[in-house]
Amino acid sequence: MAPTSVERTLGILLAKVEGIEKSIAAGDQHRAIVHRRVDDLVEQVGEISTEVATMKADVIDSKKITDEVKQWKQRGIGALFVSGVAGTALGGAVxxxxxxxxxxxxRVLRSA
Incomplete structure (x- = not known):
């Protein structure tokens, strides 16, 4: 028996519904992959944020040390200047x- 027009239309509709179901399932898989990747990115950004916070603390410590060394250098240059002036004065006096x-x-030798 040949399928009637209604049966053929129902077959076409059934095939289209199955295609839509497959498309929805593929979309769900794709969204799951995207969500997993986004979760991974959020985790990586959290790790990077922690590393940056640690680096900021290290940089602050390094800046304190650098500023302290600069002060030592300035004091050393000042001390060398004062020593130079004092040495010159002492040398002149001597x-x-x-x-x-x-x-x-x-004078004593000439007068003799």
């Missing part, structure tokens, strides 16, 4: 004393 001492000796 040279002045020696010149005056030699003048006295030469």
């Amino acid at each position: 040279v002045g004393f020696i010149v005056s001492w030699w003048d006295s000796i030469l």
Whole structure:
């Protein structure tokens, strides 16, 4: 017996419904994959956020140390300047004393 027009239409509709069901199932699988990837990204971003917070703390500690070393350097340069001025003054005084001492000796020798 040949299928009637109604049976043929029902067959076509049934095939289309099965195709829609397969499409919905494929969409569900795709959405599940997307959700899993998004969950993975959220986890990775959380880990990166934790690492950045740790790095910020390290950078703050490093900055404190760097600032302290800069202060030491400035103090050292100041100390060298003061030492240079004091050394120059002391050297000048010593040279002045020696010149005056030699003048006295030469005067005594010339007068003799």
